[in-house]
Amino acid sequence: MTTETHWDVAPGERPAIPASERKASSGLLVYTLGLLLAVILTITSFWVANTSAIWAPGVPAGLVVLAIAQMGVHLVFFLHITTGPDSTNNVLALAFGVLIVFLVLVGSLVIMANLNENMMAHTELMDLQVRH
């Protein structure tokens, strides 16, 4: 059993804690804490979307920040992806996933916004073709 602590933990497993320090309730505490944080963040998101107390152009950015925070809460408290030394492989895989997601999302949005701005409307193009 002792050699097992040298392996990375599987995702979703909590890092190996010596049996003497492990309490029966600690797992319950982690999930409950995660649930509370997620509820708070969710309620804040709904409030931000519906309030007029916040400068309107800042609302989408605020919502994105809240969503990323909540995804972080889910990762840490529910999936138990931590920065501990025995979770390195999981974190590296996650980092790669996040990189790809970032490239796909930002890449598509930037390219499509750019095209929207610079391409001629279809009707204008037709006019040009007719004239020449």
Place this chain on the structure above:
Amino acid sequence: MNVAVEMDAVRHGELLDISEAGPAPKRIIAGFGFWIFLLSDIVMFSALFASYAVLAKASAGGLTGAQLFDQRNVAMETALLLLSSYSCGMMSLAINSQRYLATFLGAVVTFLLGAAFLKLELREFQGMIALGATPERSAFLSAFFTLVGSHGLHVTVGLAWLVLMMVQLSLRGFQDAVVRRLHCFSLFWHALDIIWVLIFTVVYLMGVLP
């Protein structure tokens, strides 16, 4: 210094280096492999999100998100899925300590909450289609039904998987293979909740902004 500490020191000396310890236990390999699958699933969802974000305003003169989305419904769906994620966590704890009754209870609660989520989502889709907001009406609606529909499909698969696991658990007990699969299921279920966080933010909350 007492004997226990000395024993501990000896044990630490015996720990093998990772390059000499041989292959990792199957439990860890299976979990890591499933984690890679989940990440690839999330990458697929990111493509759906990107297409939705690009097409969100392309309603072709039809109904827009602000007219279609009901925030109370979305809040209820969010609460149901979050609670089912929590009860799934409770189920994992029961599996770790090999308690049958608590595991089945956690599974039943998770299943009911997930099914209630699915029912709300289907009712929402039906309501939209009744208003003429079908997937073929506009690019916005195509992207909406693809994105939210594939999440709903994942939830459906998850529910079927959960039922299957409960059958296996009652037939075979807490065997290593069954515990491994249950562990993968809980990873899957938590990942679905993460995707839902993005859906309710990007689709529903941003969709109703003026």
